[in-house]
Each structure stands twice: as structure tokens, then as C-alpha cells.
Amino acid sequence: MNRSNTPKIYPGLEHDMNGGMTTVGKIIRDAWLFDILPESETCKGWTITRIDAIYQQVNNEWDKYGSMVSSLPDELQSRHKRISDDAIAEAKSRGWDPEIIVSDVD
Numbered sequence: 001m002n003r004s005n006t007p008k009i010y011p012g013l014e015h016d017m018n019g020g021m022t023t024v025g026k027i028i029r030d031a032w033l034f035d036i037l038p039e040s041e042t043c044k045g046w047t048i049t050r051i052d053a054i055y056q057q058v059n060n061e062w063d064k065y066g067s068m069v070s071s072l073p074d075e076l077q078s079r080h081k082r083i084s085d086d087a088i089a090e091a092k093s094r095g096w097d098p099e100i101i102v103s104d105v106d
Contacts, residue, residue: 012045019094021088021098028042029084034057
């Protein structure tokens with residue numbers, strides 16, 4: 001199979017660029033938030049097609065709350081804050097600088 005026909009494989013949240021502060025990283029963390037995926041799932045080895053299916057589920061959940069964290073029930077707001085704070089701390093420890101805007105598209 002030539003390179004153009006090879007499905008793109010996600011390296012896993014722990015190996016994602018920018019310390020996981022990418023679009024796919026956000027999808028995974030939001031899937032954790034809504035219990036679509038367990039927090040132990042990093043999606044390592046997943047195809048982008050499989051991640052896109054999770055993205056659709058995540059969008060359906062966010063639609064219930066107008067895509068606003070402030071509209072989440074208190075329990076989900078607390079969970080969102082914990083997941084986000086942990087992700088930011090981990091990304092910074094891996095060298096991510098929130099002041100630098102980098103495209104996660106190659």
C-alpha cells in the first residue's frame with residue numbers, strides 16, 4: 001500500500017504534539033468528560049476515522065449544553081475543570097507554551 005492510502009494513526013494522547021493540546025487531544029478529553037471513553041483511554045493506535053466517530057459523540061453531548069462549560073451541571077463543570085487543569089499542567093511539563101500558536105495539521 002502506498003503512503004497516500006495508509007490510514008493516519010494517532011500516536012496516543014501521551015505522545016501527541018504540544019503536550020496533547022491539539023484538536024484530537026481536546027476530543028479525547030471531552031470524551032472522558034462525558035464518559036464516552038474511560039480516562040485511561042489515550043486512543044493510541046486509533047485511526048482518524050475512529051477518532052472522528054468519537055468526535056461526533058462528543059459534539060452530540062456538547063449540543064445538549066449549547067457548547068458552553070458554564071451550562072454544564074455542577075458535577076460536569078467540576079470534572080471539566082479537573083481534566084483541563086491536569087491536561088494543562090501535563091502539557092506545560094512537556095514543554096507546551098500556551099503563548100505559542102502552532103497548527104496541529106501536518
